[in-house]
Amino acid sequence: MKIQMMHVGELGTNCYLLEDEATRAAAIVDPGGAGDQVLAQARAQGMEVKLILLTHAHFDHTGGVAALHKALPEVPVYLHPADAALLGTQVFPAIGAPTVPYGEGDTLKLGELTLTVLHTPGHTPGGVCLLVGDALFTGDTLFQGSMGRTDFAGGSYEELMASLRRLGRLEGDFHVLPGHMGTTTLEAERRSNYYMQEAMG
Ligand SMILES: [Zn+2]
Numbered sequence: 001m002k003i004q005m006m007h008v009g010e011l012g013t014n015c016y017l018l019e020d021e022a023t024r025a026a027a028i029v030d031p032g033g034a035g036d037q038v039l040a041q042a043r044a045q046g047m048e049v050k051l052i053l054l055t056h057a058h059f060d061h062t063g064g065v066a067a068l069h070k071a072l073p074e075v076p077v078y079l080h081p082a083d084a085a086l087l088g089t090q091v092f093p094a095i096g097a098p099t100v101p102y103g104e105g106d107t108l109k110l111g112e113l114t115l116t117v118l119h120t121p122g123h124t125p126g127g128v129c130l131l132v133g134d135a136l137f138t139g140d141t142l143f144q145g146s147m148g149r150t151d152f153a154g155g156s157y158e159e160l161m162a163s164l165r166r167l168g169r170l171e172g173d174f175h176v177l178p179g180h181m182g183t184t185t186l187e188a189e190r191r192s193n194y195y196m197q198e199a200m201g
């Protein structure tokens with residue numbers, strides 16, 4: 001498993017290219033505003049993009065979907081239905097592609113890798129985190145030393161706290177790959193993230 005991170009768009013959203021090195025199958029997590037650029041990077045390295053995965057439907061994470069869908073019309077775009085229902089409103093502009101629903105407990109195959117979906121609402125109603133191997137993609141749910149905002153449409157402080165509690169109680173440690181700012185580990189966040197400590201009581 002290999003993961004590359006790119007900062008894309010005006011808000012510096014983290015886009016990730018997840019590769020199963022055994023089969024060269026790749027997933028793009030949150031293409032931000034840079035669908036073409038991410039696809040070019042994947043192709044230049046000989047990967048075949050099989051999945052487009054959205055942690056949530058905010059525009060800074062989904063802006064690259066339309067270009068990707070145009071280039072890869074057969075590749076599914078996964079999004080939690082609670083966020084899909086908001087597309088076309090406020091901070092959830094239409095993304096220019098049909099979405100395939102995924103949610104709590106679903107698993108997706110990427111070559112020989114298996115991803116597990118955790119529904120973690122609070123930043124948005126349909127926010128998800130994605131677990132694969134020792135990596136945890138947290139979108140805008142958990143950041144290094146912080147958490148996502150809850151003041152956008154559909155946000156909920158209580159739900160986000162419950163989601164952080166849930167992440168904090170996962171067994172073991174994971175590399176945390178958030179939707180903005182730097183990467184961290186779950187253990188570091190358990191030790192030093194104020195919001196996670198609040199959430200864990
Ligand atoms: Zn967001």
Ligand SMILES: [Zn+2]
Nearest residue numbers: 058060140179
């Ligand atoms: Zn964001």
